[in-house]
Amino acid sequence: MDRSCIVVDTGPWIFGRQVLLPAGVVSRIDSESRTVYVNCTKDEVKAAPGHRGGQHDSDVASIRLAEQYYANRHM
Template sequence: MGAGMWGFPEGSGHAPGAELVGYRVEATDGSIGRIDKHSEDVGRCYIVVDTGPWVFGHHRLIPAGVVSRIDRAREVVYLDCSQEQIKDAPDFERGRYDGDAATVRLIEQHYANWHL
């Protein structure tokens, strides 16, 4: 845990191996959707959020370092960013992220500009 942008912060409540798919995701100013996928890859942990009707038909890949805390009892993941910051993030296209350096770079640039 705690590997900069790509690691869950210490004290976030993340438990390695815990299933987060289906959890609701809350930005600092409201709901943004539900977790569609999450990864615990060493050095590159993230969640993928299905934004549903909020940003219709879009998914956002969010580095684990943006997670502020996880409430297992309520099945909610809280983020340390606003809805607007998530809305402005690059779209996540299934099958494109793995091994695509350009997509990784876009995501890192977006979140590095305000998070770290």
Template sequence: MTENPWTYSTECGHLPGTDLTGWSVEATDGPIGAVDEHSDEAGDAHLVVDAGTWIFGRLLIPAGAVVAVTPANRTLHLSLTKDQVRDAPQFLADQHLADHQYREDVVAYYRLADPCAGSTDTL
């Protein structure tokens, strides 16, 4: 994940202003769902992924987890495995923007799930 989890890395290929709604989301080991909502807001870039019946819910994924964007097939690739995504905190619409602790919990989860967490490039 990038140094700021709420920002897309400059290497991932994300173009600000692109409507990502409906794009496929892939973990390192397969598909996890589609983008239901997203934000490019500076310091608050994120995806809300509808994982359908696989997880029975929506997940908040900070933009820093996106490692590659493939516009040709409308796919976002994450630095996370399907298991890491499955165990992630559910998206709580009423808490996302209002509850600072919820956002900290989300970041803490992805920090622990990041396979590169020991490197200097991570949080």
């Protein structure tokens, strides 16, 4: 099964972190302003499972963890 995800940076370099979101939470993309809109709150994104770039790019367990996190809300 193909699983699509996006990686979101939650803030500044030192204080932020990257989280993995299932592509299904994307509500729209504004290519002009280079903005991706998602169907979840800022707090939900910040509380999402973490992602370390380059380590989990094809890690099915990490993708499933993110899917399970968001499945309890609306997916």
